Amino acid sequence: MPNAIKVTLSLFVVWLLFAIWHVGAGAVQISATEVVNTLLGDSSDNEFIVMGYRLPRMLVATLVGASLALSGLLVQGIVRNPLASPDILGVTTGASLAVVAVNAMFPDVSATLFPFIAMVGGGIATLVLFSLARRVLNHAAALALIGVALAALFSAGVDFLLLAFPLEINISMIWLTGSVWGRNWTHIPYLIGFLLALLPIAVVLAYKLDLFALGDETAQGLGVNINNVRLLTLCVAITLACVAVSVCGNIGFIGLIAPHAARFLLGNRHIALIPVCMLIGGSLLLSADLFARILMPPTELPAGVMTAMIGGPYFIFLLSRYKHW
Incomplete structure (x- = not known):
């Protein structure tokens, strides 16, 4: 556990450095000293930029990344599949399809919904996935390929809606690429509320997920109610992923990469993996949004493009590694 504390503190420092850099970078460059002083309450010429625009965007990127990472950790733990994550399995694409469909057909619907x-x-997408893949849940490559096929199907549905409702295309495009642009303080209460409500459940489930790694029969013999734990874990994971999608769109691969990186650092004990995984996920999306802003100024790339550039090759590597798993 001391090693877990050291890793967690180190990752927190990494996140903090990225956070300060993220708030300071942009069309108006703000020094790290001025950023820190403004956050501590000192007035400055750039106070509105820091407090009104960049700080909430930084917090949204962190919370969404942490939510997606925790969701991926729970999904991988409950299905014992190294290729499982909400985006790879089509869950986040299904959530995006639902939001785009409602947004296209009912443009006046409240964003709070x-x-x-x-x-x-996301729930419907999960039900479809597990009904199609019930015989290959423990086969990593097969489950991943079914999920990729479903994601392609849901993406085709999104494309159809964009063509059928062209007037809404500018609003709906966010759900295709994933972006933190335009996110503000109004989105933070949703993210914090759901995360605070679901994180304690994930912590309680951590020990049971460790037992799941030993196999269903062993876990059941040690007193774990297999069906109830699996259902509760999937509900928590799906909710986290869908809330993230509802705020920033379909940002891929964070739920795949962050759990793998956390296990590489700490092993397989979930209670230690949870904070590390969330810090890695938050830092990944934060850095992706940062580089998306500063690589091609004044053009701003969606953060989802940056995560896909990293996650796509990594997924291909994992798929080749686990093709006989």
Whole structure:
């Protein structure tokens, strides 16, 4: 556990450095000293930029990345599949399809309903996935390929909606690429509320997920109710992913990369993996949004493009590694 504390503190420092850099970088460059002083309450010429625009965007990127990472950790733990994550399995694409469909057909719908609409879409996508893949849940490559096929199907549905409702295309494009642009303080209460509500459940489930790694029969023999734990874990994971999608769109691969990186650093004990995984996920999306802003100024790339550039090759590597698993 001391090693876990050291790793967690180190990753927190990495996140903090990225956070300060993220708030200071942009069309108006703000020094790290001025950023820190402004956050501590000192008035400055750039106070509005820091407090009104960049700080909430930084917090949203962190919370969304942490939520996606924790969701991926729970999914991989419950299905014992190294290739499982909400985006790879089509869950986040299903959530995106639901949000785009409602947004296209009912443009006046309140944005406060988006998390719940996304949950419905993600839940339906999960039910479809497990009904099609019930015989190959423990076969990594097969489950991943079914998920990729479903994600392609849901993406085709999104494309159809964009063509059928062209007037809404500018609003709906965010769900295709994933972006933190334009996110503000109004989105943070949703993210913090759901994360604070679901994180304690994930912590309680951590020990049971460790037992799941030993196999269903062993876990059941040690007193774990297999069906209830699996259902609860999937519900928590889907909710986290869908809330993230409802705020920032379909940002891929964080739920795949962050759990692998956390296990590489600490092993397989979930109670230690949870904070490390969330810090890695938050830092990944934060850095992706940062580089998306500063690589091609004044053009700003969606953060989802940056995560896909990293996650795509990594997924291909994992798929080749686990093709006989």
